[in-house]
Amino acid sequence: MSLADWMIGVMWVGLTAYVLLGGADFGGGFWDLLAGGTRRGADQRALINHSIGPVWEANHVWLIFVIVLCWTGFPEVFASVSSTMYIPLTLVALGIIARGAAFAFRKASTELGHRRAYGAAFALSSVLTPFFLGTVAGGIASGRTPLGIAAGDLVTSWVNPTSFLGGVLAVTISAYLAAVFLCADARREEATALAETFRRKALWTAAGTGVIALVGIAVLYLDAPLLYAGLVGEGLPLIIVSALGGVASLGLLLLRHYLMSRIAASIAVTALLWGWAVAQYPVVLFPDTTITEVAAQPDVLWVSLVVTLVGALLLLPSLWWMFSLFQRPSPEGASTEPP
Numbered sequence: 629m630s631l632a633d634w635m636i637g638v639m640w641v642g643l644t645a646y647v648l649l650g651g652a653d654f655g656g657g658f659w660d661l662l663a664g665g666t667r668r669g670a671d672q673r674a675l676i677n678h679s680i681g682p683v684w685e686a687n688h689v690w691l692i693f694v695i696v697l698c699w700t701g702f703p704e705v706f707a708s709v710s711s712t713m714y715i716p717l718t719l720v721a722l723g724i725i726a727r728g729a730a731f732a733f734r735k736a737s738t739e740l741g742h743r744r745a746y747g748a749a750f751a752l753s754s755v756l757t758p759f760f761l762g763t764v765a766g767g768i769a770s771g772r773t774p775l776g777i778a779a780g781d782l783v784t785s786w787v788n789p790t791s792f793l794g795g796v797l798a799v800t801i802s803a804y805l806a807a808v809f810l811c812a813d814a815r816r817e818e819a820t821a822l823a824e825t826f827r828r829k830a831l832w833t834a835a836g837t838g839v840i841a842l843v844g845i846a847v848l849y850l851d852a853p854l855l856y857a858g859l860v861g862e863g864l865p866l867i868i869v870s871a872l873g874g875v876a877s878l879g880l881l882l883l884r885h886y887l888m889s890r891i892a893a894s895i896a897v898t899a900l901l902w903g904w905a906v907a908q909y910p911v912v913l914f915p916d917t918t919i920t921e922v923a924a925q926p927d928v929l930w931v932s933l934v935v936t937l938v939g940a941l942l943l944l945p946s947l948w949w950m951f952s953l954f955q956r957p958s959p960e961g962a963s964t965e966p967p
Contacts, residue, residue, distance in 0.1 A: 631930060632923035635701040636912070638936055639694050640905050644898050646690035648805065651798070651897070653684045655806025657727065657754020658799065659829060660747065666740065673747070675822050676806075677735070679813045682954045684731070686947060688724065700932050704775060704922045705912055709764070712773045712780035716760040723757030726750075758802050759795035763787075766794030769904065770852035771914030775922070789851040793844045800840060801897055804833040808877065808893045812886040816955070827881055830889075834878050854914050858907025866903035870896045 629637075656676045663669030663676075699706045710717060726749055734746035763786040767773050770790035773780045785791075807830035814823035848856040859867055873896030880889035910918045923929060 630920060630923075631926055631933065632701070632919045633910075634933060635697065635923065635929050636905075636919055638933065639697045639701070640902065642690050642694045642697065644901055646687065646694065647801075647901055648894055648897060649683070649687040650690060651758065651802040652805040652809045653680045653687055654754045654758045654799075655802035655804070656680045656810070657751050658803040659806055659810070659826070661751030661755060666744070671819070671822055672825065675810060675814055675817070675819065678817070679810060681731075681735075683951065685728070686950065689943075697932065697936070701924050701929055702912065702919075702922050703924060705917075707777055708775050708779060708913060709768065709773050711778040712782065712785050713764050713767060714778075715782060716763050716767075716786045719760045720757055720764070723753040723760065727753035727757060755799055758798040760786075762793075762795035762798030763791035764794075765798070766791030766852075768913070769794065769855045769908070771854060773913055775913055775917045789847050790855075793840070793847045796840055797837070797844065800833060800837040804830060804837055805893055805897065807833055808881065808886070808890050811881070812890050815886055823884075823886065827884070827886075830881055831878070834874065834881070838874070854911075855904070855907055858909075859903060861907070862909070863903040863905075863907030866899045866906055870899035870903060872896075873899060 656679065660669075660673055660676050663672040695706075730746040730749035730753065734743050734750060737743045737746060767780070767785045767788070767790070770788060772785040772788065772791075807826045810826040811823050811830060814820075814826060845856075848859065873892050877889045877892035877896060880886075880892055908914075910920070912919050912922060924932075
């Protein structure tokens with residue numbers, strides 16, 4: 629493997645972490661939106677706040693990590709995507725800012741009207757942000773972001789069938805991950821009723837995501853033929869693993885094995901993401917821009933990889949410690965959110 633391959637691999641690891649961890653956070657906002665009225669949804673929102681409150685800012689580190697590595701290791705790709713996709717990427721940035729601010733202000737507000745307004749902003753931005761991220765992924769996967777500054781169409785690059793499919797899948801996958809994660813969190817807090825509530829939500833979301841994925845096969849065949857060819861070729865084993873992981877997660881949910889279901893769901897999403905990478909390799913931008921053609925100088929890649937390794941040795945133990953601390957049961961339970 630070349631240095632450029634190692635660089636893109638490290639980027640994909642960071643992207644996988646963001647999809648799993650950040651996706652579950654966005655999904656929490658999705659279920660916050662659908663929790664119901666102030667009283668009926670209070671327990672669900674309390675569990676969501678309890679679960680994502682300590683870690684949501686840390687999860688966005690992975691997105692920053694991927695952006696910096698892309699900017700450093702593949703500057704032409706970064707320039708091409710950011711210029712062609714600047715409309716959805718701007719909406720993503722605004723969504724992340726609005727989501728974080730609303731989440732913080734809701735917890736600090738004492739008036740019901742303010743809490744409702746901030747809660748709505750938090751929930752809506754939690755849905756729209758992954759949707760627009762998915763449209764960007766769909767535009768790249770369908771070959772609508774050619775190499776060059778704003779070389780692709782500024783509207784149709786992200787308003788197209790594959791982008792819409794990517795946006796909807798991003799939202800539903802985030803919602804499913806969040807529901808599965810929240811089942812385990814509710815059980816850990818001994819909130820059996822909440823665990824059952826999110827179990828039902830996860831089952832319905834899994835069914836909906838499966839239907840969307842099946843429809844997506846036809847969409848990719850018609851709208852993104854190069855990616856489709858890779859998915860049914862080199863990427864097919866990983867797509868099969870993803871499907872098996874999804875089925876296993878669903879079965880484990882039915883049996884109420886929430887921790888194992890969480891692991892299976894993570895495997896399913898990870899395999900899907902890496903299946904896309906394998907299907908497109910060695911092309912980074914369709915139709916024919918390869919990784920080695922647009923990689924930075926070897927010295928730049930080497931230094932970037934070394935710095936990343938040093939940073940990982942410092943950061944990963946801290947993240948592991950933080951997540952392990954907040955995975956412990958709360959002595960007062962999760963339902964301590966002020967009414």
